[in-house]
Structure formats: structure tokens, C-alpha cells
Amino acid sequence: xxxxxxxxxxxxxxxxxxxxxxxxxxxxEVAWLVYSLAAALAVAYIGVAQNDPxxxxxxxxxxxxxxxxxxxxxFIGETVTWERWEGTLExxxxxxxxxxxxxxxxxxxxxxxxxxxxVVILIVMLFFFDVEFTGGNFVTAGVFLALxxxxxxGVGMMAAILPLLYVERGDQMVFVIQSIIxxxxxxxYAPETLPDWMQVVGLFSPGTYVLEGIRGGLIDGxxxxxxxxxxxxxVVMGAILIPLGVYVFGIAERYAKxxxxxxxxx
Amino acid sequence: MIDVVNEPKxxxxxxxxxxxxxxxxxxxxxxxxxxxxxxxxxxxxxxxKKKSVVAVNDVSISIRRGEIYGILGANGSGKSTLIRLVSxxxxxxxxxxxxxxxxxxxxxxxxxxxxxxxxxxxAFFKKLSPxxxxxxxxxxxxxxxxxxxxxxxTILARLGIGEKRLGRPLEQMSRGMQQKxxxxxxxxxxxxxxxxxxxxxxxxxxxKLDVQSFIEEVRDTHDATIVLTTHDxxxxxxxxxxxxxxxxxxxxxxxxxxxLKELVARDYGKEPSMDSVFMTFTGKSLxxxxxxxxxxxx
Numbered sequence: 001x002x003x004x005x006x007x008x009x010x011x012x013x014x015x016x017x018x019x020x021x022x023x024x025x026x027x028x029e030v031a032w033l034v035y036s037l038a039a040a041l042a043v044a045y046i047g048v049a050q051n052d053p054x055x056x057x058x059x060x061x062x063x064x065x066x067x068x069x070x071x072x073x074x075f076i077g078e079t080v081t082w083e084r085w086e087g088t089l090e091x092x093x094x095x096x097x098x099x100x101x102x103x104x105x106x107x108x109x110x111x112x113x114x115x116x117x118x119v120v121i122l123i124v125m126l127f128f129f130d131v132e133f134t135g136g137n138f139v140t141a142g143v144f145l146a147l148x149x150x151x152x153x154g155v156g157m158m159a160a161i162l163p164l165l166y167v168e169r170g171d172q173m174v175f176v177i178q179s180i181i182x183x184x185x186x187x188x189y190a191p192e193t194l195p196d197w198m199q200v201v202g203l204f205s206p207g208t209y210v211l212e213g214i215r216g217g218l219i220d221g222x223x224x225x226x227x228x229x230x231x232x233x234x235v236v237m238g239a240i241l242i243p244l245g246v247y248v249f250g251i252a253e254r255y256a257k258x259x260x261x262x263x264x265x266x
Numbered sequence: 267m268i269d270v271v272n273e274p275k276x277x278x279x280x281x282x283x284x285x286x287x288x289x290x291x292x293x294x295x296x297x298x299x300x301x302x303x304x305x306x307x308x309x310x311x312x313x314x315k316k317k318s319v320v321a322v323n324d325v326s327i328s329i330r331r332g333e334i335y336g337i338l339g340a341n342g343s344g345k346s347t348l349i350r351l352v353s354x355x356x357x358x359x360x361x362x363x364x365x366x367x368x369x370x371x372x373x374x375x376x377x378x379x380x381x382x383x384x385x386x387x388x389a390f391f392k393k394l395s396p397x398x399x400x401x402x403x404x405x406x407x408x409x410x411x412x413x414x415x416x417x418x419x420t421i422l423a424r425l426g427i428g429e430k431r432l433g434r435p436l437e438q439m440s441r442g443m444q445q446k447x448x449x450x451x452x453x454x455x456x457x458x459x460x461x462x463x464x465x466x467x468x469x470x471x472x473x474k475l476d477v478q479s480f481i482e483e484v485r486d487t488h489d490a491t492i493v494l495t496t497h498d499x500x501x502x503x504x505x506x507x508x509x510x511x512x513x514x515x516x517x518x519x520x521x522x523x524x525x526l527k528e529l530v531a532r533d534y535g536k537e538p539s540m541d542s543v544f545m546t547f548t549g550k551s552l553x554x555x556x557x558x559x560x561x562x563x564x
Contacts, residue, residue, distance in 0.1 A: 006408040013405030017391065017398070024393040024435065091389040094353050095406040096378035257357045260310050263350070 007101045014105025015112075018075075021082075022113070033117060036067050040121050043188060044129060053131070057219050060125055062187040065214055068118045068145065069152050069207060070178055075110030076103065076156025077174040080163040090262050099253065100246045103160075107153050114149075133218045140217025143224050147234040148210030154241020155181070155206060161252035167261055181207050209233050291508065291522075293330045298367055300491035301329040301352065301459055305361035308347055308515075321347040323515035324361070329508075331458075334485055334492040336506030338499070340548050344515040345495040346386075349463045352493070353383045365459050379407075382457035386464040388444040392437040396422070396447045399436065400454060407455040414454050421450040425480055442473025449480060453488070460484070462494045466501060474501075481505055499540035511547040518547045 022029055040063035047056030079102070083089035092102070125131075159177050163170030184198055185191070185207025191199055202208045209230040216222040216230070224231060256262050293299045308322040322344045329335045339345045350356040352363055354374050362369060368376040390399050397415060404414030419429050425446040436444055445465060452460060462481070466474045478501055484490055485505075496502050502509055503523045510520035519526065527538035536542040 009408055010406055013402050016405065017394075017402045020394050020398045020402075021391060086389075086391050087387060088389045088391060090350075090353075090355050090385070091383075092406070094355055094378060094381075094383060095403075096375050096408075097406055098375075254357065257355060260350075260356060262355050 007098060010095075010097045011101045011105035011108070013097075014102055015109045018106070018109040018113075033120065036117065037121055037124055040064060040067065040125060041128060044125065048129065054219065056129060056131055057133070058190075058215060059188055060129065060131060061215055061218060062211060064118055064121050064125065065145070065148075065211060066182065066185075066187045066207070067121060068114045069148055069210065070182070071114035071117060072107075072110045072149055072152045073156045073159070073178055073181070074174075075113065076106055076153055077159035077178070078163070078171065079103070079106050079160050081171045081174070084163065084167070093253070093262055099249055103153075103157060103246065103249070110153075111149055135221040136218035137221050137223055138217070140222060140224050140227065141214045144210050144213035144217065144227075144230070144234070147213075147231065147238065148206060150238035151206030151210070151234050151241065154238055154245050157245025157249060158241060160245070161249050164249075164252045164256050164261065181205050184208070186211055203233075206234055206237050291330065292328045297330070299328045299364075300331040300333070300366060301327070301335075301493065302364040303327040303348070303352070303361070304363075306348065306351055306358055306363055307360035308344075308351060308356060309359050320515050322351065325512070325515070325517045326361075327510055327517065327520065329491055329493065331491055332485075332489065333507045334481075334494060334505055336502040336509040337493065337495045337512060338497075338502055338509055338544060338548075339495075339512035343512045343548070345512055346463055347515075348512070349383065349461050349493065349495060352459075353381060353461060354378055380457060381459045381461060382452040382455050383461040383463060384445070384448045384452050384465045386467050388441070388448040390436050390444065390448070393435050395434055396427075396432045396436060396439075396450075399447070400451055403451045404454060409454065418450055418454055421453055422447065424483070425450065425476060440470075440473070442469045442476075445469060445473070445477060446480075449477065453484065456488070458490060460490045460492045462492060464495050464497065467497060474498075478505060499544055503540050509543075511543070513548045519543075 040060075043063045044056060044059050047053075047059045050056075080089065083092055155177075159174045162173040162177075166173060184194070184202040185205045186194070186202060187207065191202050191208055191212070194202060213224075213227050213230040213234075216227045217224075304326050306322055306325045307320065310319050310321055311317065312319050325344075325348060327335070337345045337348065347356065351358055352365070352370065354370050354377055358371065362371070364370070365377045365380050368380065370377050391402070394402075396418070400414060400418045401411045404411045419432070422432065423429070427443055427446060431439070431443075436447065439447070449462075449465065465481075466477050469477065481492065481494070482505065485492060494502070494506060506523065508520060508522050509526060511518050511526075519529070521529065523540060526543045527540065530536045530542045530546050531538040534542075534546050536546060
């Protein structure tokens with residue numbers, strides 16, 4: 001068996017395992033879906049209250065696509081946390097699997113899961129609100145969603161080392177990072193709304209460019225070529241953060257093996 | 267041959283006439299050991315005062331292919347740390363560990379393909395069924411999931427777990443059953459070195475006997491070298507070809523159960539039993555050790 005086949009088969013192990021876990025924890029999945037739906041609807045009703053169709057579109061896009069991106073980020077960032085909770089971290093780390101293989105499998109499942117939830121929320125939103133994206137450029141939205149996923153995977157990989165290094169606080173740190181990205185990325189408002197220093201910080205968040213790009217495509221009908229200023233930061237972030245994430249994760253793993261942190265269950 | 271306090275092992279163990287196939291004792295010069303641990307040392311920094319604790323201190327063991335080597339020691343003596351060093355879950359501070367000539371630090375992936383480990387806590391996704399957990403393991407080790415499933419059914423049937431139970435979440439199974447599934451999972455990958463870290467601790471007597479019989483069967487039918495840590499002296503005597511006692515991270519003695527018992531009778535004037543061996547070389551009775559364990563749990 002070639003190395004590529006073996007690694008591919010091994011990466012499917014994580015897809016299948018996460019699918020089985022999702023199936024077994026179906027009650028929680030329903031609960032999270034209801035929460036995500038309720039949160040998205042609650043935010044969108046602010047637009048209805050203001051009687052502002054553009055605001056409504058802005059909020060709906062923010063709610064739906066932030067949900068997508070945060071799921072991708074969360075799944076990758078909590079890769080280690082899940083294993084710690086279950087007590088399987090040592091078993092997985094002892095298996096003859098390269099770490100990037102594990103992260104590829106986790107990413108594939110995370111994106112598939114996030115797409116399904118995004119579609120469900122979108123359908124419910126269209127049922128609740130009289131909103132149309134008739135002039136929207138869906139290709140642009142798709143491109144930014146794909147680029148955004150790659151960048152968020154990179155950020156997620158960087159965040160995933162925290163639960164490896166900080167057994168008791170790592171997961172909380174991942175949650176804080178996710179919250180900060182939400183605040184600085186202009187998810188529910190234009191980034192210009194923020195104070196200058198916050199806008200500067202927002203420039204380092206892939207969320208800023210993803211949301212701007214998707215809104216540019218769906219609300220203003222712009223093609224990707226008109227949004228290149230939002231494309232290249234995402235490409236650069238993805239190209240740097242993913243390999244860097246795998247590399248840093250490797251360093252963190254060696255540190256954990258040196259200090260005995262793999263054994264700890266948190 | 268009996269080794270006390272890391273004396274060099276060079277002379278081959280004579281093969282007993284009653285056991286013509288299995289070769290017991292340190293491998294002779296020129297024979298590659300299944301597992302070679304040379305001067306292994308591991309320190310941890312613990313507590314707020316960053317105190318350095320030596321968990322494994324200059325331990326050397328050489329295990330022959332097909333042997334069952336038992337590691338005995340009180341709680342916190344370094345048994346599990348040693349197993350983790352072999353499992354690539356910890357890095358060495360000094361010395362080296364090789365599995366069939368593959369160095370755990372330099373050739374980690376090759377070592378991982380040769381070993382598997384069953385830990386005391388049967389590490390599973392407890393919400394998933396045995397089938398789902400075993401499929402996950404099979405894919406991680408590059409096995410065909412369908413073939414692995416069929417093999418798992420056979421192994422688990424041998425351990426008294428019927429096929430109809432394999433679809434239910436593991437959390438609904440007793441600890442004994444979970445541990446049997448853990449052993450089946452380890453065997454699925456056909457490891458040449460199987461590390462059993464207290465596999466029968468906490469099991470009821472029936473499950474313990476089942477697991478012990480199964481380990482014997484594995485020894486007789488699989489080409490596996492087994493390293494077993496245990497608190498059960500009867501189990502160690504029954505299953506292990508050789509036993510090493512670890513105290514405060516150091517290997518203080520090793521030999522066959524018969525040799526160890528003879529040693530304490532001859533040199534220390536004690537009853538020739540594994541209990542005496544444990545007491546003599548660890549300074550503790552097994553009851554003290556269990557009390558320590560309970561305090562740790564508290």
C-alpha cells in the first residue's frame with residue numbers, strides 16, 4: 001500500500017469517527033442546531049425592527065457564514081480537547097498516523113458538517129424573512145467561503161495546540177480566540193464601525209475578508225475580480241497558517257511528550 | 267539467570283527441555299532483541315516549585331522475541347512511564363529504546379506500526395460501539411475495516427462477547443468487557459510487541475481469568491512479544507517468562523519467577539513466593555501498595 005493510500009485511509013478514520021460521534025450525540029446536535037437557528041433568527045430580527053433591507057441582508061449573511069466559519073474553527077481547534085474528554089488522546093497519538101493526516105480528516109468532516117448546518121439555517125432564514133439576493137453573485141460567495149475555510153483551518157490548527165499545551169485552560173483559550181475573531185471581523189457590522197485600533201487588529205482576522213467578500217458578492221453582486229483586495233489576504237493567510245499550524249502542532253506534540261501532558265485528562 | 271540492579275546481561279538463558287519452542291531470557295549476543303531498553307532515563311518537572319522527579323532511572327532490559335516480560339513495582343515506581351517511553355508517548359531524557367532494531371526517537375513511525383498498547387483505563391470513545399471503535403482503530407493502522415470487523419468478531423467471541431453486543435455503546439458494557447474489547451483492538455493490528463499496562467486491574471475474578479487465559483492463548487498462537495505490568499503477583503507468576511521489579515524508577519532485579527523465588531529464599535531467608543520477592547525488592551507488601559493506590563484515588 002502506498003503512503004498516500006495509507007494516509008488517505010487513515011484520514012478517513014477521523015471522518016468516520018466524527019460522523020459516528022455526531023450520530024451518537026444526536027441530542028446535542030439537535031440542541032446546537034436549535035441554538036444556532038435561534039441565534040441567527042434573533043440577530044436577523046434586528047434588521048426587521050430597523051425596517052432596513054440592506055441591514056437585514058448584512059445580518060443574515062453575518063449570522064449564516066459566521067456560524068459556518070466558527071464550526072470549522074471549533075472542530076479543528078477542539079481536536080485535542082475531544083480526545084482528552086474521551087480519554088483516547090494517547091491511543092490516537094500512539095497510532096502510526098501523521099499529524100497532518102489527522103488534521104486533514106478532521107477538516108474534511110468539519111467543512112462537511114458546517115455546510116449541512118449552513119444549508120439548514122439558510123433554508124429556515126428564507127422561510128422566515130422576505131429577503132432576496134437576486135442580483136447576488138453566488139460564485140463570489142462560494143469562492144470566499146472556500147478561501148475562508150482554508151484560512152480558518154489554519155487559525156484552528158494554531159489554536160489546537162493550546163489544549164495540548166495547557167491541559168486545564170487550553171479549551172477556554174480556544175473559545176476566547178473564537179470570541180475575539182467574532183468581535184474584530186465585522187460579522188454583524190461593517191469593520192469601519194469599529195474604533196481605529198480595532199480595525200487594525202481586524203486586518204489580521206480572516207473573518208474580516210471572508211465577510212466583506214461574501215457581502216460584496218451577495219449584496220452588491222460583485223465578481224471575485226472586483227474583490228481582489230479581500231482575496232489575497234485570505235490566500236496568504238491560508239498558505240502561511242496551514243503549514244505553520246502543522247509545524248507548530250508538531251513542536252507542541254514533542255513538548256507534550258517531553259513533559260508528560262498527553263497523559264493528563266484535564 | 268537472575269539480574270540484580272542492572273547487571274549486564276550477556277549469557278544466553280538455557281532453553282528448558284520442557285519448552286523447546288519458546289526461548290526465555292535475554293537474547294544471546296548476535297540475536298536482535300524484540301525490545302531493547304538501554305539506560306532509559308526519564309525525568310519530570312512537577313509542582314509549583316518545579317521539582318525534578320526521576321520517574322525512570324537508568325533502566326536496561328532486553329526482551330527476546332516471543333517472551334512475556336512482566337514489570338512489577340509499587341504505584342509510582344515508573345512501570346507505566348516505562349511503557350509510555352516504549353509507546354512513543356514520552357520522549358527519553360537519556361538512553362535508548364529499540365523495537366526490533368527501530369529506535370523510538372529516530373524511527374517513531376516504524377515503531378508505532380510494530381507495537382500496540384492496552385492501558386488500564388481501556389481508552390475508548392465510550393459513546394461509540396465496539397464495532398465503531400474497532401473500525402476507527404483498523405483505519406488508523408491501515409487495515410481493511412471489513413476484514414478487521416470479521417476478525418474482531420472472532421476475537422471477541424473467544425473472549426465471550428457475542429456479536430449482538432457489538433453494536434451497543436461501550437459505556438453500556440462492564441469494565442471487564444471494555445477491557446476485552448481493548449485487547450481485541452490491540453490484537454487486530456497484529457502487533458509484534460504488545461504492551462499490556464495493568465490490563466486486569468479492577469476486573470472481577472471471572473473477567474480477570476478470561477483475560478489471563480486469552481493472554482496465554484495469544485502467547486501460544488501469535489508471534490507476539492508481550493510486556494505486562496501488573497499488581498497481581500499470581501498473574502505475573504502465571505503469565506510471565508521473566509519478571510523485572512522496578513522500585514523508585516530503577517530496575518532492582520529481574521529473572522524468571524522461579525529464579526526470583528529461589529533468590530529470596532537463598533539470599534534473604536524468606537518464603538519462596540512472589541509476595542516475598544515483591545516485599546524484598548520494593549520494601550512494600552502488595553496490601554501497602556493497594557492502600558497507596560486508594561489514597562491516590564482519594
